[in-house]
Amino acid sequence: MRMSNLYMPTLREVPNDADIISAQLLLRAGMIRKLVSGVYSFLPLGFRVMKKVERIVREEMDRYGAQEVLMSAIQPREIWEESGRWENFGPEMFKLRDRHDREFCLGPTHEEYFTFMINNELKSYKQLPLNLYQIQTKYRDERRPRFGLVRAREFIMKDAYTFDVDQEGLEKSYNNMWKAYESAFDRLGFKYKVVLGDSGNMGGQISHEFIAITPNGESTIAYCDHCDYAATDEVAASNFTQTISDEANSEMEKVLTVDIRTIEELESFFSMKGDRFIKTLLVKAEDDSRVFAVLIPGDRALSLIKLSKHVGVPEENLMMLTEDEIYGMTGSLLGFAGPFGLKENVEIIADRRIFNIKNGICGANIKDYHFKNVNLIEDDYSVSEDLILVEAGDNCPSCGMALAIDQGTEVGNIFQLGDKYSKSMNATFLDKDGKAKHFIMGSYGIGISRCVAAVVEQCFDDKGIIWPLAIAPYQVVVTIINTKVEAQVDAAEKIYEELLKKGVEVLIDDRNERAGVKFTDADLIGIPMRITVGKVIDQGLVEFSLRTVGEKIEMPIIEVFKAIDNELSKINR
RNA sequence: CGGGGUGUAGCGCAGUUUGGUAGCGCAUCUGGUUUGGGACCAGAGGGCCGCGGGUUCAAAUCCUGCCACCCCGACCA
Numbered sequence: 001m002r003m004s005n006l007y008m009p010t011l012r013e014v015p016n017d018a019d020i021i022s023a024q025l026l027l028r029a030g031m032i033r034k035l036v037s038g039v040y041s042f043l044p045l046g047f048r049v050m051k052k053v054e055r056i057v058r059e060e061m062d063r064y065g066a067q068e069v070l071m072s073a074i075q076p077r078e079i080w081e082e083s084g085r086w087e088n089f090g091p092e093m094f095k096l097r098d099r100h101d102r103e104f105c106l107g108p109t110h111e112e113y114f115t116f117m118i119n120n121e122l123k124s125y126k127q128l129p130l131n132l133y134q135i136q137t138k139y140r141d142e143r144r145p146r147f148g149l150v151r152a153r154e155f156i157m158k159d160a161y162t163f164d165v166d167q168e169g170l171e172k173s174y175n176n177m178w179k180a181y182e183s184a185f186d187r188l189g190f191k192y193k194v195v196l197g198d199s200g201n202m203g204g205q206i207s208h209e210f211i212a213i214t215p216n217g218e219s220t221i222a223y224c225d226h227c228d229y230a231a232t233d234e235v236a237a238s239n240f241t242q243t244i245s246d247e248a249n250s251e252m253e254k255v256l257t258v259d260i261r262t263i264e265e266l267e268s269f270f271s272m273k274g275d276r277f278i279k280t281l282l283v284k285a286e287d288d289s290r291v292f293a294v295l296i297p298g299d300r301a302l303s304l305i306k307l308s309k310h311v312g313v314p315e316e317n318l319m320m321l322t323e324d325e326i327y328g329m330t331g332s333l334l335g336f337a338g339p340f341g342l343k344e345n346v347e348i349i350a351d352r353r354i355f356n357i358k359n360g361i362c363g364a365n366i367k368d369y370h371f372k373n374v375n376l377i378e379d380d381y382s383v384s385e386d387l388i389l390v391e392a393g394d395n396c397p398s399c400g401m402a403l404a405i406d407q408g409t410e411v412g413n414i415f416q417l418g419d420k421y422s423k424s425m426n427a428t429f430l431d432k433d434g435k436a437k438h439f440i441m442g443s444y445g446i447g448i449s450r451c452v453a454a455v456v457e458q459c460f461d462d463k464g465i466i467w468p469l470a471i472a473p474y475q476v477v478v479t480i481i482n483t484k485v486e487a488q489v490d491a492a493e494k495i496y497e498e499l500l501k502k503g504v505e506v507l508i509d510d511r512n513e514r515a516g517v518k519f520t521d522a523d524l525i526g527i528p529m530r531i532t533v534g535k536v537i538d539q540g541l542v543e544f545s546l547r548t549v550g551e552k553i554e555m556p557i558i559e560v561f562k563a564i565d566n567e568l569s570k571i572n573r
Numbered sequence: 574c575g576g577g578g579u580g581u582a583g584c585g586c587a588g589u590u591u592g593g594u595a596g597c598g599c600a601u602c603u604g605g606u607u608u609g610g611g612a613c614c615a616g617a618g619g620g621c622c623g624c625g626g627g628u629u630c631a632a633a634u635c636c637u638g639c640c641a642c643c644c645c646g647a648c649c650a
Contacts, residue, residue, distance in 0.1 A: 012599060012611065013585045017643060037642065092649075109650080143574080143648060157650080316648075410650060445650065482608055516610040523610090534609060
C-alpha cells in the first residue's frame with residue numbers, strides 16, 4: 001500500500017474525550033473514529049488489525065471443532081420472552097419496533113436465538129455434541145460507555161454456544177474451548193490470566209474469565225504466583241490471619257463520637273487499628289423484600305457476590321442503602337450503624353471473623369455514638385465463612401502463599417450454562433432411551449474489538465503503538481527519506497515490489513513529507529519493521545529497525561530481506 | 574439514574590467575569606524556499622459560537638428550556 005494514497009488521518013493532539021491510552025492512540029493513529037458515545041468506526045489500519053484478530057480467533061475456534069455461522073443481529077421479542085430476559089436484561093438492551101409495531105431488539109448476546117434454532121432443528125442425541133460460533137456486531141446500551149473500545153455500546157464479539165447431552169459432555173466442550181482460547185490469546189501477543197469467574201445467579205455453575213493484564217483495567221483479579229490459583233476479586237476467597245488480642249472481655253460502653261463516621265476517623269479517634277472495628281453495612285434486595293445488616297471486620301471491604309450467595313439474592317438485585325433508608329432502618333445516620341437495636345425485619349449477617357475481635361468497636365445506631373468493648377457471640381447471627389473482598393497479601397486458598405492483586409480487561413469468558421436456557425425455553429432432544437431431555441449448554445465469548453484495545457493497552461511507548469507482528473496492520477514500512485532523490489525512490493520502489501512479491505504486508509511511505517513526519521507516523525501507527533532508504537543508498541545500504549527496539553542498523557539490501565524473513569518466522573501460527 | 578464539568582473552524586484551545594462586526598496554534602489549499610525525527614516565508618479558504626425561546630438598539634457573552642459529550646458514583650461482557 002502506498003501511504004500517499006492511504007486513508008490514515010493521524011492526529012497530532014489527543015482528542016479531548018479519549019479517556020484511556022488505547023483510545024487515545026487508536027484515534028491519533030487514524031485507526032478508529034467515534035461517532036457518538038460508545039460507538040466507533042474502524043478506518044483502514046484499525047480494520048486490518050481487527051480482521052487479523054478475528055482471523056486468529058476463527059482459526060483457533062475451527063481448529064477446536066467449532067463451526068462458524070452468522071445469526072441475525074435483529075431478534076424478535078418473542079424468543080426473549082421465553083427465557084424471561086426481555087424484562088430481565090433491562091435497559092441495556094437496544095429495543096426497536098417495526099412498522100407493524102412488532103418489537104425487536106438488537107442482539108446483546110445470542111443464547112436465546114441459538115437455543116431456539118437448535119430446538120427447532122436438532123432432535124436426536126446422535127447429532128450431539130455441537131459447537132457453533134459467530135463473529136458479529138453486538139449491541140448493549142451501556143449505562144455509561146467509556147474507555148474507548150473497552151466499554152462500547154456497539155462492539156464486535158465472537159460468541160460460541162455448545163450443546164451436549166449431559167454435564168460430562170459439557171465439561172469436555174468447556175475444556176476444549178478453554179484450550180482454544182489459550183491458543184488464540186497466546187497468538188494475539190498479550191499477557192493475560194485465566195481466572196475463576198462469578199457463577200452469578202446461575203446456581204453455582206462454573207465460569208472462567210480471560211483477563212488481559214492492563215494497569216487501568218476495570219476488572220480486579222487476585223492470583224497466586226506460587227500455584228495456579230486465580231479468581232476475580234469478588235469471588236476470590238479471602239483468607240487472612242487476624243491479630244487476636246488476649247485481653248479479657250470488658251463491659252460494653254457507649255462512647256460519644258461526634259461526627260466520627262468512617263473507619264479512618266474512628267481509627268484515629270480511638271487510636272486503634274481498623275481490625276478492631278466491626279463494620280456494619282446495610283444492603284437490601286432491590287424489591288425491598290429483605291434488608292441485611294452485614295458485619296465485617298472494619299479494615300475490609302464487602303463482596304456483594306459472596307453476600308449474594310449467602311442470602312440467595314442475585315447480586316444484581318442487591319444494593320447498598322441510601323442515607324435516608326439507613327435512617328429508616330437504624331434510626332441513625334450513615335456512619336453510626338451497628339448490630340444492636342436495628343428494626344426487626346433487618347437480617348443480620350456476620351462474617352465469622354468478627355467473632356475473633358475482642359473488645360471491639362461498632363456503631364450504636366444513635367447519631368454520634370459508638371459502642372466500645374463489644375464482644376459478639378456467634379450463636380446470635382447468621383454466620384458466613386467469607387463475605388469479604390480479597391486483598392493483596394491474603395493467603396492463597398490453594399497453597400497458602402500470599403496472593404497478589406492486578407488490574408485487567410476481560411477479553412474472554414467461558415460459562416457452563418447447564419440447562420438454564422434449554423429449560424426455560426423448553427429445548428429438548430431425544431436421548432438413547434427415547435426420552436426428551438434438555439440440552440446441556442455452554443456459552444463462550446471473546447470481545448474482538450476489546451482485544452484490539454487490550455493489546456494497545458499493553459503495547460505502546462511515548463511515540464505510539466507497538467503492534468505485535470501477528471496483528472500489525474502492516475508488517476513493514478519502507479520509508480523514503482527524500483522523494484526528490486531519484487536513487488532513493490528507485491531503490492525503495494524495488495524493495496517494495498520485492499516484498500510484495502514475497503507476500504509481505506508492506507507500506508511504502510512515498511509521501512512528499514519531511515523525514516521527521518514519516519518517522520513519527522510510522523512510530524505512531526506501530527509498524528513492527530521499518531526499512532529506511534536514505535543517503536547511504538549510494539553505497540547500496542539501507543537501514544533496518546524494529547519498532548520494539550528503535551535502533552537503526554545499516555545493511556545491504558539483500559540482508560534486509562533476510563532480517564525480515566527472520567522476524568516473520570517468529571510469528572506463532 | 575444522582576452529583577459535577579464542558580460545548581466556539583477537521584483537531585486542540587482563547588474570548589463569556591464587564592454585551593459592541595469571531596480569534597490563536599495545528600491541519601487544509603496556492604506559490605516559493607526546503608528535505609534524516611512533526612520545516613520556513615507569503616497568501617487563501619473554512620464558523621447557525623450545541624439547539625430553541627427570552628432580555629436588549631445590540632448576545633458566543635445575560636436569563637431560560639432542551640440536547641450532546643466528559644468526569645465521579647451506582648451498575649455491568
